[in-house]
Amino acid sequence: MKDFNSCPNTFTYNTMLHLLVQKQVYVLALAVYNQMMKSDCRPNRATYGILIDGLCKAGTIEDSINLFDEMTHRGISPDIMIYTVIVSGLCQEKRTGDAKRLLLDTTKMNKCSPDTIAYHALLNGFCKLGGMDEIVSILKCIKNEGFVVGLNGYSCLIDGLFRIGRFREACRLRHNLMSNRNIAPDCILYTIMMKGLTMEGKVEDAVKLLSEMASTGIVPDTFCYNTLIKGFCDMGLLDEARSLKLEISQNDCFPNSATYTILICGLCKKGIVDEAQQIFEEMEKLGCLPTVMTFNALISGLCKAGELEQAHFLFYKMEIGRNLIEHRYRVLELREMTAITTRKLPQRKVLQPSQPMSFKECPNYNTISKDA
Structure with missing residues (x-):
């Protein structure tokens, strides 16, 4: 310029x-x-x-x-949006006390009144930590300021009740919302209810909520399905978990890394390591990148199954990425360049990123490390 x-x-x-x-x-x-x-x-x-x-x-x-x-x-002077952002950040760091002081005290000093979104951010932070006394205090503040506790606020409250084990109160509050307050639940509230029900081992009731969502025209998202899949896997109901994974794509959703990781964890717990490996390979072929948790789950399953060589290979793959063969030849080329040799390297077939390696296609890890 x-x-x-x-x-x-x-x-x-x-x-x-x-x-x-x-x-x-x-x-x-x-x-x-x-x-x-x-x-x-x-x-x-x-x-x-x-x-x-x-x-x-x-x-x-x-x-x-x-x-x-x-x-x-x-x-x-900061506006309420900036206050809300910092309150959310403090709550994520579990500094709910600082968040409350900032919102209720500092805003008044700067003549900036909290709005519903700011209160809900603070309410969400306390609900995740299970501080019910503080939650009641915040709800009173919301009502005293003339605001109405909306669907997001009640969703946070129900989630908090589930987290501290007050299962019946959470279900009762959800029932009151739909019957007395005429508040229609959304996908987030349904997901919270499903998570709470699966935590109590009531997976069948959680599946009924999935049918209820369909009857009310609410389309479940991938996170909603993941909640149910995890519930099935935790109870060892792998067939139901597999069928739900197939159902995701039928509702214009796609499995994500969390979906595959949950299934891999469930399969490895049952000792079905071969299928877990297949899911891992399917995950890569679809362009869904595995996370550290995905690698850890499969490596742990392979070790428990006595497949130490493949576990070692997967650990190596986790460190340097998918293209092990390409990495090997790059190391060889660098060595030859360092030695200032004039001979040409033979042409080698390098695996392209669009062709993820399966365990059967890859060379032995010991051979790779020895040559490199």
Whole structure:
């Protein structure tokens, strides 16, 4: 821009920051912010809102609070959206006490009134920790401020009751919502109910809720199916879990890494390691990347089944990625380049990323490590 005799303004920097935060490149976003400060371009409320939101999502709540303090020192008053973001971040770090003080005390000092979304964020944090006394206090605050506890608030409350083992109260509250308050449940509330029912071993009742969703026109999402699949796997009902996995695609959903990981865990617990390996390979072929939990579950299952060589290979695969053969030849080429040899390397067939290796297709791990 300097070549065109123009300098970026606050709007330009905010656009860049928003893009970088969306791409989760938080270090570069902070570098752009520092450049913004060096160029004497004043940040505004939107600038800090973008950065604070990104840092909270990255789990660096202390950096978010530092930016919040810097914002207030510059005379920029935060709005309720920024407060809500920090409250959510504090709750994720299980610092619900700090979140409550920030929302109920600091907002009043800055003449910024909490709204329903902010209260629900705080309510959700306490519900996940099971602090029922604090939950009742927050509900009173919501009503005293003239707000109505909506579906999201009641969903958080039901989830909290399940977490502390108050199963009957959670079911009773859900029944009262539908009968007395005329609040129609959504997919999130149904998923919470299914999770609570499966935790109590009432998987059949959870499946009935799935049918109830269909009758009311609510389409279950993948997370909803995963909750039921986990319930079946925990009880050793693998046939039911398999059928639910097939049902996901029929409802315009797709299994994700959590779906496959849950099934692999369930199969390995039953000692059905061969099928667990097949699911792992199917997962890769469909472009669904396995997580650390996926690898850990299958490696543990292979070790328990005495398949130590394949477990060792999977661990090696986890470290360097899928293209073991390509990695091997790159190492050989680097060695030959270091030795300054003039001979040409023979052409080798390299496995492409679109062709994930199965255990049967891969060479022995010991051979690879020895050659490399």
